[in-house]
Amino acid sequence: MDTSTIQQYGDELYNALLTREAVAPLTDREPGITIADAYQIQLRMIQRRLDAGEHVVGKKIGVTSKVVMDMLKVNQPDFGHLLSGMVYSEGEPISCATMIAPKAEAEVAFILARDLTGPGVTAADVLRATDCVMPCFEIVDSRIRDWKIKIQDTIADNASCGVLTLGGVRKSLRQLDLALAGMVLEKNGDIISTSAGASVQGSPVNAVAWLANTLGALGITLKAGDIILSGSQSPLVPVVAGDSLYCSVGGLGGTSVRFTA
Numbered sequence: 303m304d305t306s307t308i309q310q311y312g313d314e315l316y317n318a319l320l321t322r323e324a325v326a327p328l329t330d331r332e333p334g335i336t337i338a339d340a341y342q343i344q345l346r347m348i349q350r351r352l353d354a355g356e357h358v359v360g361k362k363i364g365v366t367s368k369v370v371m372d373m374l375k376v377n378q379p380d381f382g383h384l385l386s387g388m389v390y391s392e393g394e395p396i397s398c399a400t401m402i403a404p405k406a407e408a409e410v411a412f413i414l415a416r417d418l419t420g421p422g423v424t425a426a427d428v429l430r431a432t433d434c435v436m437p438c439f440e441i442v443d444s445r446i447r448d449w450k451i452k453i454q455d456t457i458a459d460n461a462s463c464g465v466l467t468l469g470g471v472r473k474s475l476r477q478l479d480l481a482l483a484g485m486v487l488e489k490n491g492d493i494i495s496t497s498a499g500a501s502v503q504g505s506p507v508n509a510v511a512w513l514a515n516t517l518g519a520l521g522i523t524l525k526a527g528d529i530i531l532s533g534s535q536s537p538l539v540p541v542v543a544g545d546s547l548y549c550s551v552g553g554l555g556g557t558s559v560r561f562t563a
Contacts, residue, residue, distance in 0.1 A: 303332070303339040312346025315459055318445035319347075322402050325445060329452045340457035347460055348383050359529055360384040361517070362440065363509050364461040365453070366502045366533030376453045379503070381513055382461025384529055392469025395562045398543050401443040401464050406541050406559065407534035408487045408549035410480060410499070410506050411438040411468055416526045418510075420518025425507045428514070431524075434472035435480070435506075437549055437557040440531050441465045442538065466531060469557030481505035483552040487536045490546060495536040499551075506532035 311328055318325050328335055328343070352358070365379045390396060398404055415433035443464030446455045456462045480499040487495040503509040509532045514524050524530065539547065543563040550556035 303335060303342070307332075308339065308342045309346050311343045311458060313350065315343070315347045315445050316350040318402075319351075322400070324402050324447040327446050327450050327452070327455050328458055329454050335454045335458075337454060337457060340454040343458035344382065344460050347458070348385070351385055351387070356385040356387045358383055359386050359389060360531070361513060361524065361528065362461055362463055362466075362531040363513050363533045364456065364463075366509055379509065379512060379533065380453065380457050380461050381516065382457075382463045384463065384466065384531065388463065388465045389529075390465055390467045390559075392467055392557055392559075394467070395560050396441060396465060396467070397562050398541065399563060401441070402445065403449060404441050404443050404464055404541050404561075405538040406536075406547055407440045407442060407538060408485060408495070408536040408547070409438055409440060409502075409534050410532050410551060410554070411436050411466075412506070412510055412530040412532060413472070414524060414526050414528045414530065418514040418524040420515035423511050423514040423518070425505070425511050428507050428510045429475050432475050432510075435475055435478070435554065436468055436472050437470045437485075437551045437554055438531065439467045439547065439549065439557065439559045440534070441467075441541070441559070466529075467557065467559045468529070469559075470551075470555040473554055475507070478553050480507060483554060485535045485549060485551050487539070488548045489539055494539065497535045499535065501535055502533040506535075509533045
């Protein structure tokens with residue numbers, strides 16, 4: 303895909319973010335689009351946000367569960383960039399009007415104490431480099447119409463990232479085994495999902511190692527202070543104004559998020 307086409311689609315997705323008007327799937331219009339093309343489109347979209355005054359605060363990992371991999375017909379996760387304008391604090395309401403078709407995911411966020419540079423990063427390296435972990439919600443949103451996405455569509459759309467909330471108690475990984483830690487997700491007081499960290503690449507720690515190694519091959523380092531969203535441990539939960547969600551992680555505590563018009 304040539305540079306002008308990449309810029310065109312990146313600008314189109316950025317405009318969709320601003321206007322909250324979804325666009326037709328890129329894979330319908332460009333049947334030959336590759337994953338490498340999609341990441342270049344993603345970078346163009348991110349650059350538009352940086353030019354508008356935001357800054358990068360971390361990365362997210364997507365497509366970590368077998369169910370989603372099978373749906374998108376891939377055998378690997380993807381990643382996107384977290385920007386300053388995406389971050390909400392616990393208790394701060396999220397307006398559904400700021401997104402197109404929001405869906406919530408419960409997961410574990412890592413805060414890095416020092417840089418991680420791949421390739422060759424191991425789970426042990428992630429443990430040493432992590433300052434703390436905490437429960438979080440990622441509110442994903444697709445600028446692709448009706449969530450009709452293939453892997454190239456979601457990658458180009460910054461891995462369908464919308465916003466995120468961080469909450470609960472920060473804890474050291476030395477106090478936890480995230481692979482065994484159970485997660486319970488509630489929506490409006492009803493339990494809708496239970497899972498364990500092992501559902502994410504065997505452990506969220508493994509997912510972060512994958513990210514560091516994948517980015518390292520592209521010449522990108524995970525930086526000290528970065529927020530890393532390690533991948534959803536829950537189904538995608540559509541949300542509307544008035545909804546509230548709560549997730550708890552064994553040994554880590556819980557966090558909540560609520561939605562307004």
